[in-house]
Amino acid sequence: MKLSKQFVIYCTFILTLIFATVSCFENPSDPGNENGEDEFSHTRNPGISANAFLSDSDFTELVIEIDYMPNYxxxxxxxxxxxxxxxxxxxxTSVTILEPTEIxxxxxxAYTANQVRDLESQHRDQFSEGETLTAYMIILDGRYSQSNVLGIAYYNTSNAFFGVAYDDATSGFGAPSRYQVESTSFRHEFGHLFGLVNIDGSGxxxxxxxxxxxxxxxxxxENCLMYYAMERSDLISQFFDESVAELDANCIADLQANGGK
Structure with missing residues (x-):
């Protein structure tokens, strides 16, 4: 069957629109806890471990491991x-950010979410044990493959950030500083690990x-840390003055209802 030119153009537009709205929240295929109920799994969906982060019922300490690629x-x-x-x-009782390690x-x-997961499996050293919950951050020397986001939450304790997207967001006259963009990006992705906003199964x-x-x-x-533009290298600059974005009252109330402060 011969398709009309107008129909092909319409389909192309729809596909472009779909790819342009990709979220910074990336679900893996969630295997659950394959190692037994008593072991903490670090390969579940973002948000699933929100209460483990927010409350002290299972873990009283948080340790964050950071790997970064050259120049970032x-x-x-x-x-x-x-x-x-x-x-x-x-x-x-304590939050410890370990000395970042160059990899x-x-x-x-560009990197896909699955490639990021493979890199974590190669380089991550710290895992949750006893009363200590661990999180992982990796900063890559490229862009994200599907959209111009600054970072993604891709596992229940893991975030990835894209150095070239930071370059984009901080270049040009009047652009925000590296400190402002990275601070906002880091906080935003951890917000997803905490179950924001309305992530199924997060509590x-x-x-x-x-x-x-x-x-x-x-x-x-639009003034909240969890507003979608806070993850976008092409949009984030319009939301800065001299400060770093904060959570609004609604997001704070959500965290407090699940064990946070």
Whole structure:
């Protein structure tokens, strides 16, 4: 059957629109806990371990491991900002961010979520044990393969960030600083690990309806840390003055209802 030119153009437009709205929230195929009920699995969906982060019922300490590829070490002030954010919102006796470790370049212009997961399996050293919950961050020397996002949450304790997207967001006249962009990006992706916004199975339920459903698991308040544009290298610059984005009252209420502060 011969398709009309107008129909082909319409289909192309629809596919482009779908790919343009990809979220920074990436689900793996969730195998659950394959190692037995008494072991903590680090390969589940983002948000599934929200209560483990937020409350002190299972873990009283949080340790964060960071790997980065050449030329993209994390901004030190941004890490201080992340630690302050975590201490402010989590019921933990201590939050420790380990000294970042340089790993070899992946020698790619772009990385898929599955490639990021493979890199974690090669390089991650810290895993949850006893009363210590561990999280993992990796900063790559390329872009994300499907959209111009700054970072993704791809496992229940894991986030990835894309150095070239940071370059894009901080270049040009009037652009925000590296500190501002990285701080916001780091906090935003951890927000997804905490179950924001309205992630199924996370236990971080909305106390008031505030999900921007057109943009996935994001807040509908454009001044909130969890607003969708806070993850986009092409949009984030318009939301900065001299500060770093914060959670709004609705997101804070959601965290508090699931054991956070």
């Amino acid at each position: 070490p994390p901004n030190e002030r941004a890490l201080d900002s992340l630690q302050a954010f975590l201490e402010q919102r989590l019921n933990k 070899p370049s992946g020698d790619q212009n 971080t339920d909305m106390q008031t309806d505030h999900q921007d459903e057109e943009n996935g698991h994001h807040c509908d308040n």
